[in-house]
Amino acid sequence: xxxxxxxxxxxxxxxxxxxxxxxxxxxxxxxxxxxxxxxxxxxxxxxxxxxxxxxxxxxxxxxxxxxxxxxxxxxxxxxxxxxxxxxxxxxxxxxxxxxxxxxxxxxxxxxx
Amino acid sequence: xxxxxxxxxxxxxxxxxxxxxxxxxxxxxxxxxxxxxxxxxxxxxxxxxxxxxxxxxxxxxxxxxxxxxxxxxxxxxxxxxxxxxxxxxxxxxxxxxxxxxxxxxxxxxx
Numbered sequence: 001x002x003x004x005x006x007x008x009x010x011x012x013x014x015x016x017x018x019x020x021x022x023x024x025x026x027x028x029x030x031x032x033x034x035x036x037x038x039x040x041x042x043x044x045x046x047x048x049x050x051x052x053x054x055x056x057x058x059x060x061x062x063x064x065x066x067x068x069x070x071x072x073x074x075x076x077x078x079x080x081x082x083x084x085x086x087x088x089x090x091x092x093x094x095x096x097x098x099x100x101x102x103x104x105x106x107x108x109x110x111x112x
Numbered sequence: 113x114x115x116x117x118x119x120x121x122x123x124x125x126x127x128x129x130x131x132x133x134x135x136x137x138x139x140x141x142x143x144x145x146x147x148x149x150x151x152x153x154x155x156x157x158x159x160x161x162x163x164x165x166x167x168x169x170x171x172x173x174x175x176x177x178x179x180x181x182x183x184x185x186x187x188x189x190x191x192x193x194x195x196x197x198x199x200x201x202x203x204x205x206x207x208x209x210x211x212x213x214x215x216x217x218x219x220x221x222x
Contacts, residue, residue, distance in 0.1 A: 002155065031208065043156070043201060043212040056209045090155050099144045099205045103155030 003027065004104035006091050012110045018079040021107045025072055025093030031055070032074040033094070033101060034066055038087040049074055050096070081111045120199060122217045131189040133216045135202030140183060142204035142211075147176060147187045150215070151198045159187070159200075194220045 003026035045058035049068035148156035
């Protein structure tokens with residue numbers, strides 16, 4: 001158990017809908033990262049937050065957004081969902097300045 | 113469990129063999145490299161890391177080799193066990209952002 005929790009574990013929704021994925025980092029970690037894992041694209045970095053502020057951005061679509069709250073949990077919002085958004089979404093956390101990221105169990109999103 | 117990739121390079125070994133998983137990275141400015149293991153239905157798990165100023169680092173049953181000249185990274189697993197069956201990813205770090213390779217599936221037969 002990495003100490004990172006993600007909910008829900010599975011999510012099935014229709015095209016055009018909006019969903020919110022939730023992540024709680026390890027105790028004490030201020031950095032949260034979001035990744036998308038699909039069969040054809042592998043594990044892709046989406047966005048990083050540090051202590052509530054956006055720190056780095058990767059291949060995140062404009063339809064996707066994230067935020068980190070004062071209690072350090074983070075949410076990834078996916079809107080106007082398309083079939084191609086079906087993937088595993090992972091959250092990871094790390095301590096400041098630490099390259100070692102601890103991953104949560106992921107949320108499996110299926111868009112039908 | 114769920115498969116993380118149906119078209120990954122696959123390495124099949126017998127239990128007790130040594131396994132070598134290779135990875136090519138792209139950014140010569142990366143200063144830190146990490147190997148992750150992902151079992152079916154789980155998130156990636158840290159195995160071992162190496163800084164760019166090192167050529168080799170050993171852990172428990174695992175060794176990572178870094179060749180910066182050809183931008184190549186390898187993970188050696190000694191005495192491979194069935195529990196080592198998983199997808200292995202290398203990742204290169206630029207500041208705190210990780211870029212992952214495509215992954216290699218390791219299958220260990222008893």
